[in-house]
Amino acid sequence: MHPHYRHILIIDSNADNVERLTRIISDEGFQVSSSPDGMQGLVKYYQHKPDLVLIDFHAEGMSAIETCHQIKALATNVFVPVLMISTYLDDEQISLCVEAGADDIVFRPFSLAIFRSKIYAMFRIASLYSKLYTLTEERQNDEELAEQLFSTVVEKGNIAKEHINIFKRSAETFSGDVQLTALCPNGDINVLLGDFTGHGLSSAIGAIPLADTFRAMTDKGYSPIEIIKQINRKMHQLLPTQMFLALTMVSLSVNEQLAYVWNAGMEDSFVFDSSTGELRERIASFHPPLGISANLLADIRPIVIPLTADDRIILYSDGIVEARNADGDFFGEQRLIEATRQGFIDKDVQGHIIAALEVFCEDLPQDDDISLVDINCDVSVYQTLLPSNDTDKVAIIDDDYSSLETGSWSWQMSLAGDKLAKVNPIPIIINQIQEIEGPGDQWQGLYTVLTELYVNALDHGVLGLNSSLKDSPEGFAQYFQEKEIRMEALSNGYIKIKLEYHSNASGGSLDIMMIDSGSGFEFTPWIEESNTGSLSTNNFSGRGIKLVTELCQKLNYHENGSAVKAIYNWNN
Amino acid sequence: MPVVSSTSSNNKDVLITVSDRFDFSQYKLFRESYCDCTIAGTEFRLDLSHANYMDSSALGMLLLLKEHADKIKGKIVIERPNDSINKVLEIAQFHHLMEIVR
Numbered sequence: 001m002h003p004h005y006r007h008i009l010i011i012d013s014n015a016d017n018v019e020r021l022t023r024i025i026s027d028e029g030f031q032v033s034s035s036p037d038g039m040q041g042l043v044k045y046y047q048h049k050p051d052l053v054l055i056d057f058h059a060e061g062m063s064a065i066e067t068c069h070q071i072k073a074l075a076t077n078v079f080v081p082v083l084m085i086s087t088y089l090d091d092e093q094i095s096l097c098v099e100a101g102a103d104d105i106v107f108r109p110f111s112l113a114i115f116r117s118k119i120y121a122m123f124r125i126a127s128l129y130s131k132l133y134t135l136t137e138e139r140q141n142d143e144e145l146a147e148q149l150f151s152t153v154v155e156k157g158n159i160a161k162e163h164i165n166i167f168k169r170s171a172e173t174f175s176g177d178v179q180l181t182a183l184c185p186n187g188d189i190n191v192l193l194g195d196f197t198g199h200g201l202s203s204a205i206g207a208i209p210l211a212d213t214f215r216a217m218t219d220k221g222y223s224p225i226e227i228i229k230q231i232n233r234k235m236h237q238l239l240p241t242q243m244f245l246a247l248t249m250v251s252l253s254v255n256e257q258l259a260y261v262w263n264a265g266m267e268d269s270f271v272f273d274s275s276t277g278e279l280r281e282r283i284a285s286f287h288p289p290l291g292i293s294a295n296l297l298a299d300i301r302p303i304v305i306p307l308t309a310d311d312r313i314i315l316y317s318d319g320i321v322e323a324r325n326a327d328g329d330f331f332g333e334q335r336l337i338e339a340t341r342q343g344f345i346d347k348d349v350q351g352h353i354i355a356a357l358e359v360f361c362e363d364l365p366q367d368d369d370i371s372l373v374d375i376n377c378d379v380s381v382y383q384t385l386l387p388s389n390d391t392d393k394v395a396i397i398d399d400d401y402s403s404l405e406t407g408s409w410s411w412q413m414s415l416a417g418d419k420l421a422k423v424n425p426i427p428i429i430i431n432q433i434q435e436i437e438g439p440g441d442q443w444q445g446l447y448t449v450l451t452e453l454y455v456n457a458l459d460h461g462v463l464g465l466n467s468s469l470k471d472s473p474e475g476f477a478q479y480f481q482e483k484e485i486r487m488e489a490l491s492n493g494y495i496k497i498k499l500e501y502h503s504n505a506s507g508g509s510l511d512i513m514m515i516d517s518g519s520g521f522e523f524t525p526w527i528e529e530s531n532t533g534s535l536s537t538n539n540f541s542g543r544g545i546k547l548v549t550e551l552c553q554k555l556n557y558h559e560n561g562s563a564v565k566a567i568y569n570w571n572n
Numbered sequence: 573m574p575v576v577s578s579t580s581s582n583n584k585d586v587l588i589t590v591s592d593r594f595d596f597s598q599y600k601l602f603r604e605s606y607c608d609c610t611i612a613g614t615e616f617r618l619d620l621s622h623a624n625y626m627d628s629s630a631l632g633m634l635l636l637l638k639e640h641a642d643k644i645k646g647k648i649v650i651e652r653p654n655d656s657i658n659k660v661l662e663i664a665q666f667h668h669l670m671e672i673v674r
Contacts, residue, residue: 197628241639242632246664265664288665292635297668318628318663 006123007048010034011041011067012056012085021054024115037061042070050080052122055102057086057093065100072101079129081122139201146204154211159183163381164191167350168371176203177317177371180211182218185430186448187254187386190218190227193315193373194247195266206245206291209234221427221447224251228262228296235291246289248315251302254379255448255547259313260302265289267321268333270314270340271305271377277341281305301484304476311377312349314340319368320353323361331360349374386444408502409436416494420462421487425497426450437501437508442570445551446510449568452544453514454495459483461518461562462493493517507571509553513564520560574598577605585615591622594657596629606637614646621652626660638670649673 008025010032012018018034025032033048035041037060045053053071057064068082081103089097089105097105103125106118158166158181166179178194192214196203213234217227228249235245246265253260263269264287271281283303287296305311316336323331339356343349353372411432413425430447434440459465463486469479493516500511549555554567575598577588588605590598606616616637620626634650641648650672653661661672 195628197632242629242636244632244635246628267663285663285665288668292669 005031006052007031007033007050008052008054008119009041009044009048009050010054011036011038011059011064012054013037013058013060014056017056017085021115024112025119028116028119038064038067038070041067042074045071045074051126052119053080053082055082055084057084057089057097065096068097068100068102077133079126079133081126083118083122143201146201150204150207154178154180154207157182157211157215160189160382160385163376163378164189165350165374166371167353167374168369169366170369177319177369178207178210179371179373180214182215183382183385184218184251185221185444186451187382187444189252189254189382189385190214190224191250191252191313191315191373191375192247193266193317193371194245195317195369195371196245197243203243206235206238206243209238210245221430221451223424224249224260224262224302225300226424228264228290228300232290232296233294236294239291244289244291246285246317248283250313250315250375252307252375252377252379252382254382256543257307257379259305259307259377261305261313262287262300262302267316267318270337272312272314272340272344273308273310274312274344275310277344279337279341280311299484301477301480304473304480306473307377307379309378309380312344313373313375313377314349315373315375317369317371319366319370320357320372322368323357323366323370324364325360326362326364331357335360386441408500410498410500411436412496412498414494414496417491420458420493420495421490425495426454429497429499433499433501433510440570442507445570446568449512449548449551449566450497452548453512453564453566454497456521456544457495457514457516457518457562457564460521461516462495463487463490464518467521507569509567509569512566512568515563518562520562575601575605579609584611584613585617587617587619589619589622592624594620594623594626594630594633596627596633598630599633602633603636606640610644612645614641614644616641616646616648617651618648619651620657621654623657624654626653626657628664631660631664631666634666634670647671 008030010018010021012021012034013036015036018036022032022034033044033050035044038055039061041053041055041059044050055064055067059067062070064084068084071080071082082101084097084102084105085108086105087108089107094105103122104118106115158164158179160181160183164181168177168179170177176196178192178196180192180194182190184190194210196206210231213231214227217230222230231245231247239245244265247262248264248266248269249262250269251260259271261269261283263283263285265285268285269283270279271283272278273280283305286303287300321331321333321336325331335356336353339352340349343352346352350372357370413429415423415425426447429450430443433443433446460467463483465479465483465486467479469475469482495514495516498513502509502511545555548566551568552566553569555564556566557564574591574593575588577586579586586606586609588602590602609616618634618637634648638648648670650661650666650670652674653672658672658674661667666672
């Protein structure tokens with residue numbers, strides 16, 4: 001700043017002193033004003049908003065200490081240096097001056113050179129402060145903007161907030177923790193808790209692409225593992241070497257009443273029985289965080305948990321167990337488990353955990369974000385999420401496309417050999433249908449039908465897996481392990497899928513034909529059981545076919561089960 | 573000194589010792605402890621027996637060291653982490669990425 005624009009205020013009752021200082025200051029090119037006592041000095045401060053204040057310790061009226069104190073209190077968003085001037089001060093007076101906010105003291109008599117140096121040194125400090133103010137303000141603005149963007153883009157899309165309770169408290173304005181929920185086309189629920197390295201703005205780089213990938217792929221019906229693979233690829237491209245994303249993903253299968261859990265670098269996830277508060281199961285990290293390597297480990301498999309309506313899954317980031325008290329002790333897992341248990345008994349999990357944290361940490365500020373996700377596993381509560389058949393909406397879609405309708409079409413696809421292991425055709429088919437027919441609620445049921453038929457053709461047909469393995473929870477894991485091995489080795493075999501679409505007066509129907517290279521499988525008992533309604537609820541296998549028979553008007557297996565025809569109907 | 577490094581007489585090993593807290597405050601010292609060593613096949617041994625805390629930014633620093641070691645076809649070995657640090661390494665499943673000797 002040009003000297004001309006700097007203003008210095010002198011508060012001194014001695015006219016000779018004032019005159020001398022005024023001359024020196026003016027000679028330097030600064031503007032100057034003066035006041036004989038403290039009270040008037042404050043008025044002048046208001047008038048001129050000076051850049052530096054000189055106070056004689058023996059100025060009359062209000063004491064120099066009080067004047068200094070008042071001026072510092074007035075200068076809230078700007079640094080105004082105060083220079084005390086005196087012939088002598090004892091130790092106590094000096095410390096009083098500094099406590100009141102004085103930035104330096106100069107003793108009379110002083111040389112012109114010393115006085116000038118002091119003034120320039122003060123201005124140098126002031127300009128540092130002003131840079132700091134500007135930077136802090138810019139950072140605050142940036143963070144507020146990011147926070148806004150974050151809450152609209154990232155968190156606004158979350159679903160089922162009354163059943164999936166998300167609690168978070170950020171260490172800084174902006175959090176490195178991301179909590180996402182989304183609904184799959186077949187009614188399943190995907191929940192993700194992610195923790196980026198560090199916090200503040202830099203950890204937000206990955207949050208938006210993470211949320212976009214998670215939502216878009218869940219919407220399109222990609223499987224959780226495909227979503228995780230894609231997130232890993234994105235993060236690997238995007239994040240610098242030393243940054244990564246730890247995450248837990250839970251996929252609640254509403255139809256199967258199972259939870260599939262992936263834990264990559266997060267603290268153990270918990271399954272609690274909410275009726276007793278008992279910790280039923282924990283899921284430890286089994287994979288490094290995402291974004292470190294271009295590919296996931298070869299043998300990644302989810303932990304599969306059969307659910308009851310009382311189960312609640314608790315996910316949390318390390319900030320909660322690493323919260324510290326004044327002695328430097330961690331809050332730790334045991335306190336968290338105990339607070340959660342009490343919370344379930346008293347039906348207020350979040351309240352109990354917050355209270356326990358507050359009692360433990362008192363008012364100590366925390367280093368890391370704290371976030372907790374509490375998932376209600378009573379799958380029946382999620383059934384209302386799938387949009388009901390809204391006839392008005394379907395009618396609008398039909399009006400839009402009616403001029404293009406020429407009746408029927410058919411579409412087919414064949415997959416063979418290792419392509420069967422690499423490609424999931426169901427999202428492709430659903431996309432194709434939606435390309436042709438436009439979006440509609442009827443595709444959700446169709447999605448389930450196609451998936452079940454395809455999985456049966458692949459698992460029992462091409463791969464020749466025996467589904468009786470799935471009769472116990474342990475067998476479930478074994479089943480998926482075996483599937484993984486056979487997929488890896490897959491070099492021949494095929495699945496052909498053909499769809500025929502017919503529109504009719506009340507809606508439409510889709511004939512689904514699927515044939516595979518396998519020698520068939522035992523399908524009759526399930527069909528019979530589901531016809532008589534006697535399918536044992538303890539059986540893990542056979543649910544797929546039961547679902548398909550419920551959703552389809554007709555289901556017929558041919559060639560021992562290696563060919564299937566289903567008719568899926570809907571009304572507009 | 574929180575980070576000390578020494579090179580063995582055969583010039584093949586670099587021993588890095590991190591004491592006390594292994595976190596972002598050690599970033600510069602930690603990086604300096606290995607970045608000048610570009611001899612192919614160097615083994616970087618990271619002694620954590622004197623460290624008592626490790627956070628996620630330290631995991632990031634390990635990844636940077638690994639990147640450096642990979643570049644010169646060297647390797648890294650994490651030695652003697654205490655229980656709490658081992659827990660951090662275990663949650664991050666870092667044994668899939670580098671050798672850890674307890």
